[in-house]
Amino acid sequence: MLRRILVREADTPSNAPLVADLPGHSSTHRLVGVVCAMERNEIVIRLLWTGSVLTRNFLRRYMPTNILLDATRTPRGLKWGVPVMLLAIPYFLIAAVLVQVINDGGPAWLNVLVLLSIWNGLKMLWIGPLSLMLLARLHANRLKA
Known part of the structure; x- marks a missing residue:
């Protein structure tokens, strides 16, 4: 020291x-x-x-999105990965609406909500392909056993 x-x-x-x-x-x-x-x-x-x-x-x-993603990553929840992926659409729509409000003279703090909406949308978007890969691995492991 x-x-x-x-x-x-x-x-x-x-x-x-x-x-x-x-x-x-x-x-x-x-x-x-x-x-x-x-x-x-x-x-x-x-x-x-x-x-x-x-x-x-x-x-x-x-946080609700994290709870949903944790439930989706369980063996029983993997089949819901693709439907959960569709929840990205509302998040991206919210971000687009907030950007329009900001461009029309809205408060600057809405940028934080834009970032949060985009982040949550991306989280929902990647869970679909990830859950399919995890589901395929789970079935492959069950076939080996």
């Missing part, structure tokens, strides 16, 4: 360095504080990682 002990400029002689030796080494400088840049970076990364995991778990559990 990178540890640097910083001292104030006023506390050092004019020819002394501003960075003191590590604790346990000879030093005549008055220690002001310890800056642990690596430890702070590790804490920030852990917080970001934990926040992203918690956000993903929340979205996976409570």
